[in-house]
Amino acid sequence: MVKIAPSILNANFAHLQRDVDKVQNADILHIDIMDGHFVPNLSMGPGHVLAIQTKLPKEAHLMMEQPSRYAKSFLDAGAKRLIAHAEAEDLSKFIRTVHSNNGIAGVAINPNIPFSKLMPYLKRADFFLLMTVKAGFGGQSFMRSVLPKIRKLRKLTYADIEVDGGVNLETAKLAVRAGATILVAGTSLFNSNDPKHQVEELRSISNREIHLSVTEV
Ligand code: DX5
């Protein structure tokens, strides 16, 4: 089953909890953390992660230069799943910190980063995230050029492969067909009139895609 992870970057920050409440039928809550250095944008910190109320597992996507330095703060704030970028620093310490605090460690790369950057973490990371837009801003278009990377990674691991950026009802099919098992979606959910219904649509279209690719073989 494909999991849906709403990104709250494009939610209404003045009514953040109200928007989070609208997507409680999803599987994971994706919270984008930006430091103004690794990416030019700024977003939220551990205080926001702590304040958000949800029954979903919280996932912090750390778009920052030194994720190992901040990992513990986000784990303490209640993020069970942490994602750091392989192009930011050596992630050995990050992964150790996450694991020693009973967290789940994800390793990400931007679309322009070579696949080889993931290789040192193939056995150590719990899951992987392939950016399908350049990290930093919501509302960009899905980059199909990342699909071969998803296919390549799927041949090397049974771990979850998450895709992030520009995911909607059309691009979700491409990602799932390539091997993605977790879909992050921001704009396509929160710009719709009914985010809850959009989560269901995204889930059912993605699971249908898995079914189709299995019966095709
Ligand atoms: C981009 C973030 C994404 C993004 C997804 O830097 O990591 O999580 O907000 O949002 P959409 O679905 O708008 O691309």
Ligand code: ZN
């Ligand atoms: Zn993200």
